[in-house]
Amino acid sequence: MMNNAEIKVSSRIQGLIDELYKDHPQIESERACLITASYKQTENQPMVIRRARAFEKIMNEMNIVIRPNELIVGNLTTTPRGAQIFPEFSNKWLEDEFDKLEKRSGDIFKISSDTKQKLSEAFRYWDGKTTQELATEYMYPETITAMDAGVFTVGNYYFNGVGHISVDYRKVLQKGFKGIIEEAAQQLIALDKGDPQAVKKSHFYEAVIISANAVITYAKRFAALARSQAQIATSTKRKEELLQIAKHCEHVPEQPARTFHEALQSFWFVQAAIQIESNGHSVSPGRFDQYMYPYYEKCVINGSLTEEDAQELLDCLWVKLNDVNKVRDEASTKGFGGYPMFQNLIVGGQCKDGRDATNPLSYACLTASEHTKLPQPSISIRVWNKTPESLLEKAAMVSRVGLGMPAYYSDEVIVPALENRGVSMADARDYCIIGCVEPQVGGKTEGWHDAAFFNMVKVLELTMNNGFNNGIKVGLQTGELTSFENYQSLEDAYRIQMEYFVKLLVNADNSVDVAHSERAPLPFLSCMVDDCIAQGKTVQEGGAHYNFTGPQGVGVANVGDALMAIRTLVFEQKKLTLAQLKTALDSNFGTSMTTSQSIPAFNNTNIGMSDPAVAQLVEAVIKEVLSRTDQKGSAPTQVQTSANEGEYIRQMLINGAPKFGNDLDEVDDVAREAALIYCKEVQRYANPRGGRFQPGLYPVSANVPMGQVCGATADGRRAGEPLAEGVSPVSGRDQHGPTAAMNSVAKLDHHIASNGTLLNQKFHPSALAGQEGLSNLSALVRSFFDQKGMHVQFNVVSRDMLVDAQRNPEKYKNLVVRVAGYSAHFVSLDKAIQEDIISRTEQHF
Known part of the structure; x- marks a missing residue:
């Protein structure tokens, strides 16, 4: 066989890319209008049937296009990279942001006045009917308080459809949807009418048959379109391509794929249809x-x-x-840019x-x-x-x-x-x-991965503030920071706060989970996940063979570095008191105070204890500042931190204690324990689908907005700055090359973080x-x-x-x-x- 490196890119590919990226993506109203119309017509039917009928209407009536020179066809929107709207999950945020979509600093979308009007009309029907509104009703008040304070967010499924799944594509390629329809029909016929779940199961099987037939119809519409375009094609080559496309779409995904091209086309129809049913990414x-x-x-x-x-x-x-x-709210684009x-x-x-x-x-x-x-x-x-x-x-x-x-x-x-x-x-x-x-077994798992972003740094901040956030009680009162007599008492308080907030996180995730099962079951998606057809349940009801919920902790390195700095500088070396530390953090290292002159900041990426001359100088100045005594001759317990003193304390926190990412066991072990405190607590809980919670340690890009809700931290990070992303070291703190950084990361327990690191x-x-x-x-x-x-x-x-x-x-x-x-x-x-x-x-x- 030829070496792949020798195969050149065909000229067709760049043309397809240019067509795709010729403009900013547009918001389209078609799906929102079609699903709204369908729901109005099926008010008294079972929810899973309503979902199937709505999906059928969308697949039968949405505009279809074949883009220039495509060989694989099937569109989700009329315009390239456009975004349909899914009002059944949430919609008020979008209407509030109509006029902001084209003015964003990132993830810009165009939207016409006609689209705005059509969406606003559709949204009125959904008032009080969305999964988000139902989920909110199921949450405890304390849960919402914690979310508002930035301890965690479950926005992924809270505002959107369920995704994070890999279905059994092989099943479609081998059996076609005709085979899946026959499987569902056999189960429907075989139902024991005395089974207490028979009625519910029968509705599911009917929904599967409706949904699978809808995708077959969708494909055949493309066959007809390709044939009509072939009749007017001016190029002989393009005419042949369109006729070939028509043959493929007449055969797949209804029937098993026979060739590589048919397999690719069948795969794409599945991928597109899943996205049209639900906007989960x-x-x-x-x-x-x-x-x-x-x-x-x-x-x-x-x-x-x-x-x-x-x-x-x-x-x-x-x-x-x-x-x-897909379109996300403006705040989410800062976490999913x-x-x-x-x-x-x-x-x-x-x-x-x-x-x-x-x-x-x-x-x-x-x-x-x-x-x-x-x-x-x-x-x-x-x-x-x-x-x-x-x-x-x-x-x-x-x-x-x-x-x-x-x-x-x-x-x-x-x-x-x-x-x-x-x-x-x-x-x-x-x-x-x-x-x-996120690891999962494809075609067998409803993993609910990315179920939440959990701000580990915020939990530490609340621990150091006795459970209060900007004067509002958010967590437990585990003691004022100055009351901790040793490092272990601080870690114990952090552990107690973690237990409290993880329980609230579980409440939030399970509330959203239940809301989706009641208001937005996905029969099409479910027909390609084992064991949904065998059990007669959608994935939202626990039909999958494996069921998990996977929230992820964010800020491992920050918490590790902060705890190490406190342990080293306060409790071991006694160079800093807890009162001095708290004053420095509360004032954002003095920057929240008015000063007559600006103090030049040290370059965090260059300064370090590895530079002895600089380190000695910084330590000498810090010692002088912190050794000042009050009139009674004792070290002050409360100081009003000036910008000078604040910056010196910040540099001591940065340079006076080891940092995660440099292959140093003493700090790597602290970071490992901080992560384990979160992970062990998460895995204690079960979800409504008969599965369990499993922790992960990754942020997508939520480390940026999550940092914005955190004050200054004891690792030397200023208020509002991003948190460390994933399990990576804090930027600039890993000073001994990639091997040392990776050695530190490898010391974390990646086995327990089975939702991914x-x-x-x-x-x-x-x-x-x-x-x-x-x-x-x-x-x-x-x-x-x-x-x-x-x-x-x-x-x-x-x-x-x-x-x-x-x-x-x-x-x-x-x-x-x-x-x-x-x-x-x-x-x-x-x-x-x-x-x-x-x-x-x-x-x-």
């Missing part, structure tokens, strides 16, 4: 190179399709995946029987990302000790392109982590990644130059995974380029970077997220 292709390979092998390996033609088809699908979009949809596609790893799963399609998928240079799909690679070096090298070559992809995952950690959660060995070996970094590394492009650079990256990944790290991804871009892109966005429209668990066009990001990426430590080998 992170609907992930999963182990694409495994379920799609038989069709690739049949056509490419056996010679009926050239590798070049197969690669072009694959590249076309990659472009198509970037046509999926860059129009992300998190469609994670993973290659490599091992088979269910423990053999290496790498195949030629694994390489072709990486080549497709290299060719298109687009944010979607979020391509990933599974790595274990039998991963071929050639696949790792291919992945490193794609990393070197500078897309922030692929992300790398360790089978050696994830497989046992899933087994520990009750997943069988065979299923655990067959895991995929969905969304950012996220490590970002940023390399200067020169670090990956030549064969040596590729080999170094491969060795770094293997070394990290040998130490039981779970995940790592790399931004390969210089700081200078990012700064220039921020200043001159018109020159960098195609610059794709890794934000957190996803990649996005840099210029589309909110400035705060851009600054966070720029500030990350730039590594060299």
Whole structure:
């Protein structure tokens, strides 16, 4: 076979990309109007039937288009990258922000006055009927208070549809929806009328049949459109392509796929239809190179399709995946910047029987990302000790392109982590990644990953303020900071606050979970997830084989560094009193006070205890400031911190104690324990679907807005500054290179964080130059995974380029970077997220 590197990008691909990105995306009202009309017609029917009938109406009546020179067809909106609206989940926020959508600093959407009017009319029907409103009714008042204070947010499913799933694409490819309809019909016929759940199950099976037939109709509409366009095509080649498209759409997804092209088309119809039913993001292709390979092998390996033609088809699908979009509220765009949809596609790893799963399609998928240079799909690679070096090298070559992809995952950690959660060995070996970094068994799991962002730093802040936030009691009163006599008493208070807030988090997540099961079941999605048809339940009701809820903790490194600074400087070295620390934090290190002159700040990325001369100077000045006595000759217990003193205290916190990310056991162990306090508490709880909670440690890009609601912290971070992202060290605090940083991260317990952990590394492009650079990256990944790290991804871009892109966005429209668990066009990001990426430590080998 040909080396994928030798296959050039076809001219068609750039044309498709140009068509897709020719303008800002638009908001469209069509789906909102159609579902509203359907709901008005089905007021007295069971909810799951209402959902199916609404889906049927949308698929039958929505406008369909075939974009110029497409080979894979099926649109979600009339305009490229447009966003439909899903009023059944939430809508008031959108109407409030109609006039802001085109003025945002990131994730800009166009919206016409006609669309605004149609949406406003539709929204009136949904007043009091949304999942968000029902979920809010189920929450305790204390839960809402904690959310308002910024302790956690469950906005993902609170405002939107359910996503974060990988369905059984293989089932559709092998059986077609005709086979799935027959399966549901057989279950319907076989129902025991004496079964107390028979009525409910029968409604589910009817909904599956309606929904699956709706997608078949949707596909046949494209067959008819392709034939009509073929009749007027001026190019013979395009006419042949359109006729071929028509044949494919007449056959799939109703029938089993016969060729690689049909398999790709069938896959895309599934992907598009899931998004049309519900606007949940992170609907992930999963182990694409495994379920799609038989069709690739049949056509490419056996010679009926050239590798070049197969690669072009694959590249076309990659472009198509970037046509999926959604609109989020302005606040959420600061946590999910860059129009992300998190469609994670993973290659490599091992088979269910423990053999290496790498195949030629694994390489072709990486080549497709290299060719298109687009944010979607979020391509990933599974790595274990039998991963071929050639696949790792291919992945490193794609990393070197500078897309922030692929992300790398360790089978050696994830497989046992899933087994520990009750997943069988065979299923655990067959895991995929969905969304950012979340492992799940595709086609069998309703994971509710990304169920919440939990602000660990805010919990520490509330602990140090006796449960109060800006004068409002939010948490438990575990004692004034100055009352703690030793470090253990502070850690114990933090643990008690954590227990309290995690319980409220569970209440919030379970409230949203129940609201979705009652008001927005998804029969189409459910028909492709085991064991929904066997049980007669939607995934929202617990029909999936595996059920989880996965909230993630944010700010591990900040909490670790802050606790280490307090332990070292207050309780061990006694260079600082708790009263002095609290005064400094409350005044944001003196910056909240009026001063006659500004004090130049130290450069955090350069100053450190590794520079003895600077460190001695800083420590000497700090000692002088802090050793001042009052008139009685004793050290003051309360000081009004000036800007000078505040900055010196801040520098002592930064430089006077070890920092996570430098391979220092004393601080790495503190960070590990801080993470475990959160993780162990989360895993105690169950969800309404018969499953359990599992913790994760990753932020998407929520570390930026979550930092904005936190005051100054004892790691030297100023109020409002971003938190550390994922399990990465605080930007600039990892001063001993990538290996030391990864050694620190590997000391966290990644097995317990089975909902996923996220490590970002940023390399200067020169670090990956030549064969040596590729080999170094491969060795770094293997070394990290040998130490039981779970995940790592790399931004390969210089700081200078990012700064220039921020200043001159018109020159960098195609610059794709890794934000957190996803990649996005840099210029589309909110400035705060851009600054966070720029500030990350730039590594060299």
